[in-house]
Amino acid sequence: MTEAEGPPPRRKDPKTANSGDRGRTVISRALAILDAFTLERRELTLAQICRLTGLRHATAHRLAGELTAWGALERLPGGAYVIGLRLWELGTLNPRGLPLRVRAMPVMEDLHAATRQHVQLAVLDGTDALVVERISAAGAVPVVSQVGGRLPLHASAAGQVLLAHAGEELFTEALRNGLARFTPRTITDPAALRLTLAECRRTGVAVVHEEMSPDAHSVAAPVTDSKGRVVAALSVVSVDARTHLLVPAVVLAGRGISRGLGAGSTP
């Protein structure tokens, strides 16, 4: 009597369960959770993480719990997850992050005081320029980027400096991603970009007029390490089209930071 209905099959066909998921590693899943956080999405609930990563909620729950226990994530009172301070603390250990920043800050402040414009320091990361430090000017162009944000290599002064001094392989890699157009003045022709970069190598600076956003004019100069390699780009962003007036100041500041990094001391 009690077995009238028969035993229901508790397990589904395993083949349908994780069919599209084979070959993924635990670490890749955990890192996918971290990847789900962006500048626009700084707080995520467990359900949002599941949707963004495609993970089952049981899996996401377990992984997020482990990441939280370690400090890679934190939980807000409401239950939502945020990137943890431990991750920020670890990030400061990167040689292109904090040490560069500490050396650059005083000079950037001088440059900011002299020009009263936005001052940015960017390094190469993948096929983008990553802004590692920034001093904003009150009355200048609204906000084009922020610390931790990214700039396109072909359409920003800092990006062009970094791209000009990188290898040919990065240039082809950047072309493969396509030269996105932001304004009518954006350089989208590979040959034209190559000429611009050559000019940048010759003069030592990049000057960009409204290639990324209207009314934004910028100048950038390279920052080199003790071996003369370009490790960062220093740029000033202004609403004034007469950016050539800023060239000497930016070059000077760039060299000032480079000297602080030991440029020229060990040839």
Place this chain on the structure above:
Amino acid sequence: MTEAEGPPPRRKDPKTANSGDRGRTVISRALAILDAFTLERRELTLAQICRLTGLRHATAHRLAGELTAWGALERLPGGAYVIGLRLWELGTLNPRGLPLRVRAMPVMEDLHAATRQHVQLAVLDGTDALVVERISAAGAVPVVSQVGGRLPLHASAAGQVLLAHAGEELFTEALRNGLARFTPRTITDPAALRLTLAECRRTGVAVVHEEMSPDAHSVAAPVTDSKGRVVAALSVVSVDARTHLLVPAVVLAGRGISRGLGAGSTP
């Protein structure tokens, strides 16, 4: 004939293999690799990672490879590993990191200009105060801390402010870790610390004389968010023992940052 020696046992007893390792998860191992990096150990070879984490080199090699592919680690020309920029980029998403920093920076610069001393901004993380921003003064106390570094809660002005406004549970937690003595003037008696914290809550500031390192005197004031909760501590470190002269400036600056965070606007 050919089987004279017999088949050699290729596998060792599995029980001896990973006996002390049972129950550890892949993620805990990967995070242990990241944990191996500290301010003192910013570059690590694979062999060093193995020694520090206790992982087999095959495992560490695979995990470090995955972390590198994602950007959590980077490899230097010599083959050594460093914390990757991707980790720094993610870290900037923490609400107590960048947003706080952006609001605080201008005020910190004003405070630095007014006092010509080290200016620090610290938040609570576990049982330490984590320095999230710092402006160094050229002629002041050598170097007591740095961005990404940690201060003891009981022996630094910023730490005392954070501890004074945290719950009772953090106080007992801090006691459990022990009140480490750094100088003859360090408060190591729990009852004395409790009195100091009560005084700090009453006056709104913490004043510390050589409790962490000789010749270092510091004053700290709280920074509050829109709900009046203490989210950070602003401190000035000086060689001058007459720190009471700095109290009004630090309080003013702390309130200035708080106002930028919306303190008082939504009661």
Place this chain on the structure above:
DNA sequence: ACTAAGATGTCCGTTGAACGGACATGTTCC
């Protein structure tokens, strides 16, 4: 030049950690 010691990188059979379906509980909205 030969050997030893140590680091990095790769392979593959074994096995236990990770997966995900199912269920329980809590919350929100109509």
Place this chain on the structure above:
DNA sequence: GGAACATGTCCGTTCAACGGACATCTTAGT
């Protein structure tokens, strides 16, 4: 009240992770 959704927990199955073994390369000692 109950439908929809989110979070949290349990447990049997299985495939990804582990680590011993081996290969290669570099550095050090004699």
